[in-house]
Amino acid sequence: xxxxxxxxxxxxxxxxxxxxxxxxxxxxxxxxxxxxxxxxxxxxxxxxxxxxxxxxxxxxxxxxxxxxxxxxxxxxxxxxxxxxxxxxxxxxxxxxxxxxxxxxxxxxxxxxxxxxxxxxxxxxxxxxxxxxxxxxxxxxx
Amino acid sequence: xxxxxxxxxxxxxxxxxxxxxxxxxxxxxxxxxxxxxxxxxxxxxxxxxxxxxxxxxxxxxxxxxxxxxxxxxxxxxxxxxxxxxxxxxxxxxxxxxxxxxxxxxxxxxxxxxxxxxxxxxxxxxxxxxxxxxxxxxxxxx
DNA sequence: TTAAGTGCAAAATCTTTGCAAATGT
DNA sequence: ACATTTGCAAAGATTTTGCACTTAA
Numbered sequence: 001x002x003x004x005x006x007x008x009x010x011x012x013x014x015x016x017x018x019x020x021x022x023x024x025x026x027x028x029x030x031x032x033x034x035x036x037x038x039x040x041x042x043x044x045x046x047x048x049x050x051x052x053x054x055x056x057x058x059x060x061x062x063x064x065x066x067x068x069x070x071x072x073x074x075x076x077x078x079x080x081x082x083x084x085x086x087x088x089x090x091x092x093x094x095x096x097x098x099x100x101x102x103x104x105x106x107x108x109x110x111x112x113x114x115x116x117x118x119x120x121x122x123x124x125x126x127x128x129x130x131x132x133x134x135x136x137x138x139x140x141x
Numbered sequence: 142x143x144x145x146x147x148x149x150x151x152x153x154x155x156x157x158x159x160x161x162x163x164x165x166x167x168x169x170x171x172x173x174x175x176x177x178x179x180x181x182x183x184x185x186x187x188x189x190x191x192x193x194x195x196x197x198x199x200x201x202x203x204x205x206x207x208x209x210x211x212x213x214x215x216x217x218x219x220x221x222x223x224x225x226x227x228x229x230x231x232x233x234x235x236x237x238x239x240x241x242x243x244x245x246x247x248x249x250x251x252x253x254x255x256x257x258x259x260x261x262x263x264x265x266x267x268x269x270x271x272x273x274x275x276x277x278x279x280x281x282x
Numbered sequence: 283t284t285a286a287g288t289g290c291a292a293a294a295t296c297t298t299t300g301c302a303a304a305t306g307t
Numbered sequence: 308a309c310a311t312t313t314g315c316a317a318a319g320a321t322t323t324t325g326c327a328c329t330t331a332a
Contacts, residue, residue: 015286015331037321048289053322055287071268073214096262107259115254120276121237121246127212129268135261156306156311178296189314194297196312288329296321304313 012062019047023055024064024079033068033076033095033104068104070097071131076104095127098134105134153203160188164196165205165220174209174217174236174245209245211238212272217245236268239275246275 005024009016026042027034034042036056040049047055056077059065068076094110097103117123133141146165150157167183168175175183177197181190188196197218200206209217237246258264274282 017287017331019288049321050290050323051288058287069210069212069214071210071266073210073216075214094256094258096258096264099265105262107262110256110258115235115251117235117237117251117271118248118276120279121248121271121273122279123237123271123273124240125212125272127268127270127272129270130258130262130264131266131268132262132264135259138261138263158306158312160313190296191298191315192313199312284330284332286329286331288327290325290327292324294321294323296319298319299317300315302313302315304311306311307309 008064012064014058014062019043019051020055022046023052023059027065027077028079030078031105033078033106035070035074035076035102035104037074039077068095068106068127068129070095070102070104071099071129078104078106095129096134097129097131098137099131100133100137103134149205153205155199155203160184160192161196163187164193164200168206168218169220171219172246174219174247176211176215176217176243176245178215180218209236209247209270210268211236211243211245212240212270219245219247236270237275238270238272239278240272241274241278244275 005021005028006016008024009020014020022043023039026039036052039056040052043052056065056067056075060067060077065077065079068078070076094107096105096107098105146162146169147157149165150161155161163184164180167180177193180197181193184193197206197208197216201208201218206218206220209219211217235248235251237248238244239246
């Protein structure tokens with residue numbers, strides 16, 4: 001299904017280049033968010049490190065992928081699940097950061113419960129990251 | 142009230158040095174978390190950058206301060222509000238990251254609501270960061 | 283053809299490490 | 308006096324910038 005990426009890039013008026021396809025392939029082949037260092041490792045041969053920075057930045061601005069900062073401050077990326085646009089990201093679901101395998105799971109089904117902010121505060125984005133041991137890693141203990 | 146810091150350092154078997162007092166003074170004089178770059182700026186003359194890294198690391202390990210990674214992946218620090226120990230941090234309250242003034246507020250009064258993790262996942266730490274415009278900044282618009 | 287995108291080199295930052303000198307107990 | 312802690316210098320890592328070359332449209 002190559003056409004999927006074609007459409008995606010077209011939709012955002014981005015040129016269909018080899019490095020961009022590589023990035024999309026890696027990110028969409030995974031059910032978890034991928035850290036930038038990890039991406040570099042995987043794409044090392046095909047995509048220049050600087051190009052990767054620029055692609056990730058562009059994709060994020062266009063709403064194609066979203067960035068999750070994990071507990072260590074490392075950027076992780078995942079293709080946007082629902083309808084992110086250039087103007088508004090909608091990735092307000094729970095992320096789970098496994099401390100053993102370092103994976104960041106996008107738990108799309110768990111929605112963030114409501115809470116009250118003090119008078120005068122207004123939130124535009126909410127980020128909920130839980131850290132602990134994931135399903136898979138716990139099974140191996 | 143100099144004695145407060147003295148006690149704090151004694152309690153954790155840390156030597157009472159000038160740089161450490163400086164860090165504690167800055168952090169506790171503020172009701173918001175302070176970013177590391179900001180700390181460097183403030184302490185630039187009195188504390189070496191490397192020393193600052195080490196102090197922050199030590200303090201965090203001892204449970205004297207806690208680290209909040211903001212939406213940009215930058216580390217922010219605040220003195221622990223309640224009873225953090227070397228073994229367990231209890232900073233599971235909401236943080237509010239203002240996109241205008243960049244401050245990170247510790248909203249100790251807003252507790253994180255409960256949510257259900259999928260089978261097999263177990264969270265040891267929870268981090269909830271809301272981004273938006275804070276009280277003070279909104280008033281100035 | 284030409285604007286957008288890439289890759290390399292190099293600058294600018296940020297973070298860590300090693301070690302001698304200084305400091306608190 | 309002795310173990311800790313600091314400050315400097317230097318290595319390592321990360322991120323950004325500039326610019327010539329390449330490529331998709």
